[in-house]
Amino acid sequence: MVVLEEISCSADLKKLNKSQLEVLAAELRQEILHTVSQNGGHLASNLGIVELTIALHYYLDLDSGNDEIVWDVGHQCYAHKLLSGRREQFATLRQLDGLSGFPKPYESPTDAYVAGHSSTSISVAVGISQAARQLGQQKKVFAVIGDGAMSGGMVYEALNHGGDLKVPFTVIxxxxxxxxxxxxxxxxxxxxxxxxxxxYRHLKDRLTKFLLKRKKIGKSFFNGLERLRDAVKYFLVRGVLFEEMGFVYLGPVDGHNIADLLETLRLAGQIEKPVLIHVITQKGRGYAPAEANPTAFHGIGSFDLQTGQAPAKAPSWTDCFSQQLLKLAAEQPQLVAVTAAMPDGTGLAPFQQLYPDRFYDVGIAEQHMLTFAGAMALRGLSPVVAVYSTFLQRAYDQLFQDICLAGAPVVLAIDRAGIVGEDGETHQGLFDLSMLCAMPNMTVLAPRDAEALRQMLAYALQLKQPVALRYPRGAVLELPQYPPQPLVYGKGELLLHPAKAQLGILALGDMVERALRLADWLAERGVAAAVADLRFAKPLDAELICDLAKSCGRLLVWENGIRSGGVGENILALLQAAGVAAEVELAAFPEEFVPHGKPEQLFARYGLTPEKLGQRILKRWQFA
Ligand SMILES: Cc1ncc(C[n+]2csc(CCOP(=O)(O)OP(=O)(O)O)c2C)c(N)n1
Structure with missing residues (x-):
């Protein structure tokens, strides 16, 4: 790493010549490939944006904090991290207490804003440029956004507003x-x-350059020429959307040619208006397996760098959902499936292949997705919306009005519900229970294992009302010793009830298996614990909860979510309203943004492994 080793800030980059910049691009790719093959991460997007990142660091003054780059989603910021003083920590990428895989202002002031959820960068850039204007600062503000993120509605709200404000900033x-x-x-x-x-590109670029050179001639002449340029432009391309919204459109530019990129950035810098530069890049650039299959290498676990092969994975909760959905779709012609740009992650790709006409990818548009699904549901279809817990957050109002208030029989298949792991704060699925349980007219189910997931999906479709089914990331659990009993609306299931139980454990979803392990751990220490699977996070099984509270006197409620507004707190309220006195311990994540790390490390850090919880319980309660 001869060149990369010498770079710790954007001033260092400015000393390099053209061929050194090209060596730097190759070294950045090598470093990204090496680290992601070991730690996992977003490979293809990062390989594709290397030259653009170099050009931006070369052109801008990031060191003083004067200029700012806002990365949309933020999953493509690895080269940026390597160039902004974090090369030595890069091996810790996505690991507990290591570098995050997303921009984090707490890591470096060059990470202008947090990101993780898509389509926010233009709003942020408009905000930063307005703050600079109001405070009398000169700064170049850049939003870097992918064509995928351009499918999100917020982008158009921001373009609509930002173009109108006329204050210069640049969208790449x-x-x-x-x-x-x-x-x-x-x-x-x-x-x-x-x-x-x-x-269009060549003519228009030449015209723009010509106009910029002649700007000194005089404003009225310039305005006249600007009108001429517009006339030519309309002649060549009708309906230039971005220009209509108040942006000067430049490009398309080859995003792997640093010289071309720099020339265009300099050109943009002279335009005193909002500018949009259209840059063409190749996802996975420079690594043949990722170029050939950018979807598989978008987000990937560790893999063999030589072959591009990832180790075989155990069947996941997503796989189980995916297979059961196919089975139900074969029996129910009115069943349709909907995703917001995540057919692979949510397990809908096989459905898409088999039933292309019953499958909808709406783009990164969770808000539209829910309202669209609600309307289909109220006109006779059975939509199954597959969405990650964290991205559902974006559509809370649609959940409220267009699903729950409308009473639309939509099934929300909420994947990655609970701790997600290495993607960190923005991706942990910890808030859906609090969101969903607060909502009238909503039923919330959580399966304890694969069989329960299959059963609950079929049941949810039968209910003909808004239902959410939440399940976590990772290998699906199998609990053959506890085959699920038929579902009864609002009823949990008592799995373990030793005589003279001193503690009742109420667990939800994937926490049931942990609760059973905790009961074993406690039994080894002479404490008898009952274990119930809540099955329904909403409505809660008041009878089961109150009976256990009365018979054991002590309850532990365990959920894979945030404590505030979650199932545990709702159970506390239920007991109080029922006048049942019991001591209750809540096992959930505290009201914090849980950082990145392996899921098991995070459960351990927050005291949510069977052993750690067991110790907490023994400390709190002296069992006779
Ligand atoms: C609100 C939201 N929904 C879904 C996602 C998941 N997601 C992450 S990156 C991505 C695709 C982004 O595509 P694009 O902007 O073109 O970037 P590229 O990876 O191609 O560089 C999606 C759907 C997200 N981050 N945020």
Whole structure:
């Protein structure tokens, strides 16, 4: 790493010549590949944005904090981290207490804003540029956003507003023709048209350069020419969306040619208006397996660098959902499946293949997705919306009005519910229980194992009302010794009830298996614990909860979510309302943003392993 080793800030980069910048690009790719092959991470997007990151660091003054880059989603910031003084920690990427895989202002002031959820960067850039204007500061503000993220509605709210404000800032549209899967929708088609219109590009760039050179001649002459340019532009390409919204459109530019990128950045810097630069990149660039299959290498665990092969994985909760959905779809022709740009992650890809006409990828548009599904449900279809817990947050109002208030029989298949792990704060699925349980007209189910997931999905579709089914990331549990009893609405299931139980453990979803292990751990220490699977987070089984509270006197409630507003707190309220006195310990994540790390490390850190909870319980209660 001859060149990369010498770079610790953007001033260092400015000393390099053209060929050194190219060596730097190769070294950055090597470093990213090496680390991601060991720690996992977002590979393809990061390989694709290396030259653009170099050009931005070269062009901008990031060291003084004067200029700012806002990364959309933020999953493509690895080269940026390597160039901004974090090369020595890069081996700790995504590991507990190591570097985050996303921008974090607490790591470096060059990470302008937190990110993780898509389509926010233009709003942030508009906000930063307005703050600079109000405070009399001169600064260059850049939002870097992918073509996938351009499918999110917030982008258009921000373009609409930002273009109107007329204060200069730059949007870099990093167009690699891919979201995680293939990009979808009319906007994506529009970008393809712009991409392929080379005639437009050359003529228009020459005209813009000509105009900029002549700016000194006089404002009225310049304005006249600007009008002429607009006339030519409209002649060449009709409906230039970005220009209509108040942005000067530059490009398309080859995103792997540093010289071209720098020239365009300098050009943009002279325009005293909002600018959008359309940059064309290739996802996975420089690593053949990722170039060939960018979807598989979008987000990946550790893999063999030579072959590109990842180790075989145990069947996941997602796989189990995916298979059961296919089975139910074969029996129910009105069943349709919906995703917001995540057909692979949510396990809908097999459904998409088998039933292309009953499958909808709406783009990164969770809000639209819920309302769209609600309307289909109220007109006779059975939509199953597969969504990660954390991204459901974006559509809370749609959940409220267009699903729950409307009484739309939509099944929400909430994947990655609970601790997610290495993606950290922005991706942990810890808030859905608090969100969903607060909502009238909502039923919330959580399976303890694969068989329960299959059973609950079929049941949810039968209910014909809004239902959420939440299950976590990772290998699906199998508890063959506890085959699930038929579901009864609002009823839990008592799994273990030793005589003279001194403690009742009420567990939800994947915490049931941990509760059973805790009961064993306690039994070895002479404490008899009953274990119940709540099955329904909402409505709660008041009878089961009150009976256990009365018979044991002590309850432990265990859920894979945030404590505030979660099932444990709702059970406390239920007991109080019922006038049942019991001592209750809540096992959940505290009201914190839980950072990145392996799931098991995080459960241990927060005292949520069977052993740690067992010790907490023995400390709290002296069992006779
Ligand atoms: C609100 C939200 N929904 C879904 C996701 C999951 N997600 C992460 S990256 C991504 C695709 C982004 O595509 P694009 O912006 O083109 O970036 P690329 O990876 O192609 O560089 C998606 C859907 C997310 N981060 N945020």
């Amino acid at each position: 549209l990093n167009d690699n023709e891919m979201s995680i899967a293939e990009n979808v929708g009319a906007m994506s088609r529009y970008l393809t048209r712009l991409r392929s219109n080379k005639r």
